[in-house]
Amino acid sequence: MATKNLSEYDLASVPSAEGMKFGIVVAEWNYQITGALAQGAMETLQKHGANDNDIIVKHVPGTFELPLGGQFMAEYTHVDAIILLGCVIQGDTRHFDFICDGVTQGTMDLNLKYNKPFIFGVLTTDNEQQSLDRAGGRLGNKGDEAAVTAIKMLALKSELK
Numbered sequence: 226m227a228t229k230n231l232s233e234y235d236l237a238s239v240p241s242a243e244g245m246k247f248g249i250v251v252a253e254w255n256y257q258i259t260g261a262l263a264q265g266a267m268e269t270l271q272k273h274g275a276n277d278n279d280i281i282v283k284h285v286p287g288t289f290e291l292p293l294g295g296q297f298m299a300e301y302t303h304v305d306a307i308i309l310l311g312c313v314i315q316g317d318t319r320h321f322d323f324i325c326d327g328v329t330q331g332t333m334d335l336n337l338k339y340n341k342p343f344i345f346g347v348l349t350t351d352n353e354q355q356s357l358d359r360a361g362g363r364l365g366n367k368g369d370e371a372a373v374t375a376i377k378m379l380a381l382k383s384e385l386k
């Protein structure tokens with residue numbers, strides 16, 4: 226199966242992000258990659274009408290800290306959706322599995338605890354090249370996909386409320 230380009234989507238399917246408030250939490254580990262994810266997410270939110278003043282960006286040390294960083298955003302700011310951006314690259318030890326398990330379950334828990342979208346913008350790859358490919362490289366940018374997902378989930382919430 227061909228891998229999807231993360232930056233390709235149907236523009237018409239994305240509602241306006243005007244008036245929506247976003248938090249972006251970025252892991253500092255593998256920052257060459259996570260910084261590119263953050264740039265992609267910012268640009269995509271802006272492209273769909275989000276106001277610069279409605280986007281808060283904060284950093285945490287590593288991907289393992291993303292859920293707590295997201296919880297701080299939910300508790301102490303007025304954002305409507307939070308995008309969590311990280312990159313975990315497989316190493317020689319089982320650390321990869323522990324970080325991936327923690328951030329995955331932690332993110333799901335936050336979605337349900339706060340009734341807000343917490344978007345899982347985390348690359349989990351076997352090597353650095355696979356991550357670069359998905360951080361603005363040949364397979365697009367996971368930050369773009371995360372931003373579009375945040376907008377769509379907020380629009381769905383508004384529609385149903």
Ligand code: DLZ
Binds near residue numbers: 311313316320
């Ligand atoms: C310790 C660690 C390792 C080995 N690998 C990564 C990684 O590939 N990506 C990442 O975002 N963070 C990594 N970390 C750091 C952990 O996420 C975390 O910051 C530390 O274990 C401290 O809790």
